[in-house]
Amino acid sequence: MQIEGAIADIGDAIAEARDARKRFRHAPRFAPAGQSTQMIVGADGASDSQIIGRANMLYDRFQLRRVYYSAFSPIPDASAVLPLKRPPLMREHRLYQSDWLVRFYGFSTGEVQEAADDKGMLPLDIDPKLAWALKFRGLFPVDINRAPREALLRVPGLGTRAVAAILRARCLHDLRLDDLARLTRTVAKLRPFIIAADWRPTSLIDRGDLRVRLVWDG
Template structure:
């Protein structure tokens, strides 16, 4: 096989990394360069995959150390039996690329994952070495997200947490039966055990920092995971339940959903086509309902149909409201915050503004309109001092048109 240069490796390994959706982050350590030293200062701003809190686009160098792998997971394009062009970076090549891209202002951080080569421990050692050299030898202060390997020695994962802002361990598939069928070499028990160990280390690290300012940071942006949607038979209700359990058990910052994408020379047990991308979008919306709107998993699942699938033509918050019409309309001048969050078109910011404003005067429909993006969406579900719709249970509301299929939960 011809020797590849760095540019060719980058083309292969950056493309191979696109299937991992879990490289976003909602937080990082506040490192700065007030002393005039160090590279990649975050200057206290949160790091995320697309945009910083100030609206500025954040870019990460997102690559695999290698797309070679000793595992043969059916859904993975980099599986052992896959007929793809292989490449592998050395540790020094990844370090050099990261620093070069940063100095050219292309990136502000690194997301590094890898196929498994030789063994889980060997691969994890290589990943940790990249982060260690960046931090210790080059004083790199940018964002680092490392994908950790569940079967690796816990001490290696602990070392990764001392250098990385965020660690993630992919749960892979929503159900144990799906994992057994499509990735029989992987163990759901080992994956969850590694996630639990990581949770404990993060909690201990935060506790140590509260007690001793000199204690080292450990994965200050927490841990995340990813599950593939549409590769197995799991329905949306099962996925919602699995995600909720992961949040509760391991205090995850995020669960990412990645729609299955058909791969060349695919196994016969895989679907022939990818699920609609709107399904992935609806799952993210349901995730927000649980995390920010106070819905219990069973309530979110109630928005699904008899087959356990969320409707594709309606966002799940609206679907839930239409199923429970007798709970509406809601009086914005009297209802508790928890109930206002269930009104389609009202997001947390709008609800907080309503609760604050109504202490001083009764809200009219125009007042609510100034606090939300679409008063037309909100109006059938609320009562104000000058507006009372027909009771929602008596209304026949038109279903969204095709152009409205991207209805968002996040009004306000």
């Protein structure tokens, strides 16, 4: 609550400064780049799902520019309530990936939270978009020659630039796997989740060992 109060106060100051500049041309600018905040990961018992929820509440409520994540690092003679070891650095990385899913890939906060396990933790061995896709296999495969941008952005392994390139290229001709290989870094992770002019995954998406196979390929 203290953090939210401080962010709210700064937000009010930004709004006041913006209003002052409308009336007085030489009024000083206050925080022209907007606000950001940082969350320390692993300093308490908060799960990834709780951290994702709080971060996106701050985005929505205070129009933050960025939320940064930093893995907790123990220090000598710290409070006894703090943990004795730091969390895996990969946990910090997964939270950044979840942040991008909401900000750039059209996922809702709730959808990203669904990528977590029953304890609210994101898997460390696979990225959150792949974890979400494996939980909702019924939404796949996606036809790269027909699907809208929103559906393509949910395909594991397709970034925003690759999706933009697919949308441009398919206006000229139907895309095959070879075409896709030139637009992305690898098609190995894509195969179970897409349909192309010369490719249909048949029962691949339903394989019980699909997660293991994708981790191995990745």
